[in-house]
Amino acid sequence: MKKTVLILGAGPAGLAAAYKLLNESKDYKVIILEKQKEIGGLCKTIDFKQNKLDYGVHFYRISEYKEVNDIIYNLIPIEDNISIQLTKQEKDRYVKKNQNQENSDNIMLIKEATSNIYFDNKFYEYPIKINLDTIKKMGIINLIAIAFSYLKVLIFKKKETNLENYYINRYGKKFYSMFFLDYTKKVCGVDPKDIDIDWGKQRIRDTSLISIVKEKIFKSKKVNNEPSLIKEYYYPKYGCGQTYEKLVDKIIKLGGIILTNSYVKDIIIKDNKITKVNYFENKELKELEVDYLINSIALKDFVSLIRDDTASKSLVSEIQRLPFRDLILVNIILTKKDMLKLSSFQEIKENSWVFIQNPDVKFGRIKIANNWSNYMLKDKGSEQVLLTLEYCCDSKDPINKMTNDKLINQVKKELKLLKLYPKSGIKDYKITKVKNAYPAYYGVYSNRQSFINYLNKYKQIYFVGRNGQHQYIDMDKAMYTGLCASKEILNKTNNKKRVWL
Template structure:
């Protein structure tokens, strides 16, 4: 660690993801507090990192940089400004009506900028493409067929007049779309993601992620676009937003830049050094114990502790005070969903571009494809070429895709060998006609633990854990796992920003930090 002024207060931050790094940057910007970030892995960015493989880059889970918060948007632009004048990048975006392959200087040496990207996500169901979110276009009804269309229409009308009590995510969806559309486009996919049926998931997950999305919202959006060229982004349901910004080399580029800025401004970001113990005296964190890469244990004093640790790990690490048995049990049993991505380098895809969107070599334009087919386990498919051409080493001659699977650590999926899992994944995409296995050039498998905090089980007793932690004056729980909330990246950043605001003013009330992404202005969905 760097030598610092002993009179300067110190904040220890657990985790170098969006929340932790935002917290460190904000502390340096708005206070005289010295931040030290400890990251367990060797990577920067948490699940927002960019994985490098053989010259190609993977965005784990896909991260659209869009926020209804002006503060977050301004913050991103401060770190990595938006690409300005017309250039090669603009042509890549298709703003001239065409898309070209990236040529020129090594992307590692280009300016760190954000690109404006068109959000194109579709659903693959019945071996056909549907808009995502589901639209009310003629093509949708043609793909569904006459019987399914009539059934869906009757089901929606029924749902308008006969509302179900929103005691589950299933009822939440049915109230907004009707039972037939729910069964077609939500039931199976939701179970793929969470491993439990939507009837056993809480409606508050839907309220957090898709509160404003419904058949009515889609109709309203279509009418607005018919009569107005401009849209007020604060009034548009986030799932209907059509553009976002994106770092040229993926989300990890931004967070690696932030980590560099933190170090340059006098803070510290230390990787491969997990926080193992949190020492508390008189309801204040006084120090933490970390494991160094050399295997030594070291105690680090702190005046503030910002934790993006999973609540399960946080509670287990507390020393110096008694943790009530029910708090231990609730934290221990909090459910998570883990994540596996298979990267496939392809010569080409078997599916063709049937849209009106002009693309390089007439490739499909999608960033994401949601796989709703019932006979495969894959949940979502990313085409990295369309997130940013700079993620692909040979953009002109290869397509770099990511196959997303949801699982639970220790289950059969998790324990499969890389070879067997990759072959299974290739077989599934072949089965539904998206690729030809002979076109696969290379592959890699990436596992991510605790990617998605889940909303069932002991989650409904989480307030007891929050009440216990809130009594520790200088402890601030931030980020997705730090609050056990399925936050988007901007929400995780906001938890850190609000925490630093409170630290700077000496306000120990944690309620506003916990309320990020529960208040209406923070709602967003993928």
């Protein structure tokens, strides 16, 4: 008799877990419940009037987890093209000989990670280049201030009690306040002084001002794969979600069941064991007996589904207060010939994305979709420019309550401030609101370890992915946690510690 594994959420984590179980054993019946009508979670690609839209900036790089690379680049191999970052081994393993975007639809393009950062009404190449242009824009006084404030922290290290000190220890106060402070505030919604250093560990890892300088001078390879400093990324010809569509095909071929528009009503637990799961499949209430449950939905939502007389009310109520940031994506289509007349656009037109520090502009990042894959645009980018603007906010933020018309008016104003608004205006737009896009690292986050210890009492339940673990992680790590959970089930080892990051 097959054991039943129920997976909540068809994002990268849930799909990776399902794939591993089904690919390595015939002993499991795997059912995925996905609340949305599409699969892929935050990594999906959606259609908009024959254009393709991702959920903002979503690129692939070579992961530190080989098992994840093997899945991703076997689903969609990398094109046979010039690469500045792939090792010979990686080329042998993940590049498809003689295949490129012209002769294959199932291919990852190799893209140079060009980006800018907008600060003090100027665009700077990012990571900051040490060249004449930077010196001219920044001014010699600022440069000296950067050098001195960096030297200061080399001598007087700050106690790493919060994210601000974490950044300052690596970049010095001046550089931090110019290039990190306002963007971080936009994403997190609070001052970095009030954010746990774990956020910095996920986002900038062990990079520092000196590592940027070393990188420039010695062309060191070490920092190449840091998320904030990558030089090249890989991108499916038809958008980030193409990978997960292919993964779903495999899962279904292996006998997996994926129910979209479906979600759990409640999970009945007695003596820490799941007795029954009630769920809605397309609005119809059904019930299921499960042997294992792999959860990738937000922890705060998950604990609300549990019916367990022995549950700790105080811990559950704390978990329900885990903070998240929402995301509003404003995708706009503009006329290319008019954009090219704008000197600001001339500066950034080759970029993949641009960080916006200025606090007057509420969006934090612009993605220029044309530079990821021409195939994202209906006209292959010949006449149109497709920009995605990322606004991070809380559910109660006024911007979250704006009508589309009001929001587009705000967008116009902000684009004008950046001198990125063409005379012909916005030709078309699509607004997508994403709940729980960023697990936040303040408030009750500091008690995360006690939540983990508590949740581990449910032996059949594994917690995976970004929101399922409340960790600011990229898709490769999310997939890795899914693979780890399935490994514990397959090996019958049930070691929860190996699954939590």
